[in-house]
Amino acid sequence: DIVLTQSPLSLPVTPGAPASISCKSSQGLQNSNGKHCLDWYLQKPGQSPQLLIYFASYRASGVPDRFSGSGSGTDFTLRISRVEAEDVGVYYCMQAVENPITFGQGTRLEIK
Amino acid sequence: QVKLQESGPGLVQPSDTLSLSCDVSGYSIADDIWWGWVRQPPGKGLEWIGYSHHAGATHYNPSLWGRVAVSVDTITRQVSLSLDSATGADTAVYYCVRYTVTLRHFDDWGRGTLVTVSS
Numbered sequence: 693d694i695v696l697t698q699s700p701l702s703l704p705v706t707p708g709a710p711a712s713i714s715c716k717s718s719q720g721l722q723n724s725n726g727k728h729c730l731d732w733y734l735q736k737p738g739q740s741p742q743l744l745i746y747f748a749s750y751r752a753s754g755v756p757d758r759f760s761g762s763g764s765g766t767d768f769t770l771r772i773s774r775v776e777a778e779d780v781g782v783y784y785c786m787q788a789v790e791n792p793i794t795f796g797q798g799t800r801l802e803i804k
Numbered sequence: 805q806v807k808l809q810e811s812g813p814g815l816v817q818p819s820d821t822l823s824l825s826c827d828v829s830g831y832s833i834a835d836d837i838w839w840g841w842v843r844q845p846p847g848k849g850l851e852w853i854g855y856s857h858h859a860g861a862t863h864y865n866p867s868l869w870g871r872v873a874v875s876v877d878t879i880t881r882q883v884s885l886s887l888d889s890a891t892g893a894d895t896a897v898y899y900c901v902r903y904t905v906t907l908r909h910f911d912d913w914g915r916g917t918l919v920t921v922s923s
Contacts (some may be wrong), residue, residue: 693866706840723908727823727908730906731909731910733850733910739867739915740899740913740914740915740916741842741850741899741910741913742913743909743910746907746908746909747907747908755856758898759906768914784850786850786907786909788906788908791863791865792850792852792867793852793865795849795850795851795852796849797849798849798850
C-alpha cells in the first residue's frame with residue numbers, strides 16, 4: 693500500500709496569515725496520463741470531508757482561490773494564502789493512483 | 805445537487821454482519837460513476853472500504869477482503885455495504901461516496917452514519 697505522511701499534524705495559524713501542509717508519498721503518484729493522482733480534502737468540525745484539490749493542483753468547483761496545491765513525484769503541498777476562521781478543520785491528502793486508495797493521517801488547522 | 809443519505813442500524817453485535825444502505829438522489833446512479841464507502845473510526849482518520857459500478861465491477865480494500873461487499877441497485881437507487889464478522893475495530897462513521905474514476909477523486913460524500921459494534 694502507498695503510505696502518505698503529512699506534516700505538521702497540528703497547525704495553529706493567525707487569521708490572515710499563510711499556511712502550508714506537506715504530504716509525502718512512499719512512491720510516485722503519476723498515472724499513465726501524466727497526472728498526479730493526489731487530492732486534498734477538508735473535514736470541518738462535525739461535517740463530512742469535502743474536496744478541495746484534485747490532480748495535485750486543480751481546485752474543485754466552489755473552492756476559494758486562496759487554496760492552492762502543488763507538487764510532483766512524491767512531494768506535495770497544500771497552501772492557504774490567507775487563513776480565515778472558516779478554514780479550521782482537519783486536512784487530508786489522498787492518493788488514487790492505485791488501489792487501495794489511501795489517506796494521510798490528517799493535519800488539524802486551528803486558529804490562534 | 806447530489807445527495808447521499810446513509811441509513812442502517814447504529815448498533816451491531818460482534819460477529820454479526822454490518823449492513824448499510826445509501827439513497828442516491830440528484831444524480832443518475834446508472835451513469836459511468838463508481839459508488840462506494842469510506843469509514844472513519846471515532847477520533848481517527850479516513851479508510852477507503854471499496855466501490856462498485858452499476859455494471860457490476862467492484863474494488864475493495866485488501867484489508868477487508870473476504871468480508872466486504874458493495875453493490876449498486878439502479879432500480880432502488882441505492883448503494884449497499886455489507887461487512888461480515890464485525891468486530892469492535894469496525895466501529896466507525898461510515899460515509900457513502902461518489903467517485904469519478906477519470907478524475908480520481910470523491911466528488912460527493914454523505915453526512916455519514918455511526919455504527920458501533922458492541923454487545
